[in-house]
Structure formats: C-alpha cells, structure tokens
Amino acid sequence: MKNFNIPPVWTFISMIFAVLLHFIYPVVFFQFLAIDTGIIGIGLYLIIASPIWFKRKNTTIIPRRKPTTLIVDGPFKMSRNPMYLGMILLSFGFGLSLGSFQAIIPSVWLFFFLKNNYVLPEERKLMEAMGEEAERYFSKTGRWIWFL
Secondary structure (H helix, E strand, O other), X not given: OHHHOOHHHHHHHHHHHXXXXXXXOXXXXXXXXXXXXXXXXXXXXXXXXXXHHHHHOOOOOOOOOOOOOOOOOHHHHOOOOHHHHHHHHXXXXXXXXXXXXXXXXHHHHHHHHHHHHHHHHHHHHHHHHHOHHHHHHHHHOOOOOOOO
C-alpha cells in the first residue's frame, strides 16, 4: 500500500469519485467544453513539464525524499508546486467536463489533501535543506500561482 500513496494515485481517485458523484446524484448540469478542455490541457502540461525540470536539475521527484536542488526555472518560476497544481487542474477540469456541480467537489478535496500531505511537508524539507535560498524563493513565488 505504501507504493500507492503518491499524488498521481490520489488524483486518479478524485477523478473516480467525480464520476461516481456525477452519476449517483447529479445536481446541476452545465457545459463548459472550451474551458474544461483548456483547464485539462494546462493541468496535463504542468504534470508533464515539471518532471523534466526535476531531471534537468538532477534532484528527486519523490515527495518524501530530501531535495538536493531548488528548482526555480520553467514552470517553477510561477508556482512552487506546478505538478500538484497540474493534478488539481486536471481533476477540476475533468469534473467540469462531466457537467455537474458535485463532480468538481473531489478536486476541492484533492487541493486540501495535497496541500496538507505533500506541499507543506515538502516546503518544510526545502527550508531545512536550502535555508535562505528557499526563503527568498518562497517570498518571490506563490505556492500555487504567482499571487497565491
């Protein structure tokens, strides 16, 4: 079970719950085909682009390992957590594409789950490992996007 406690698995679980909530008890139907496709596209881009920067900087992508390098380039210029942001956007866009209000609820759960179980602990590890450099980066770059 330990190997399944990774953010992509939780993202997939939130999408399964979106489908279940949508079909079990659809409350409000709406269609945002262009918006949901765009949100999904941005989410997929962030999910795919972020690991490339981990590889370029030769640091770990595994959440519970100690970081060796602070990445401030690419998508990390606008977000301290672009991969997690991508997962949340993917889940949210998927919920929108289903067309019911309750299908987006799992993406809200995913946001708080990832923040509390991955983002905050990883930020503490970055502060411990990188010190002042991480502090400067945190002050210039938002946790999710440049202003948040």
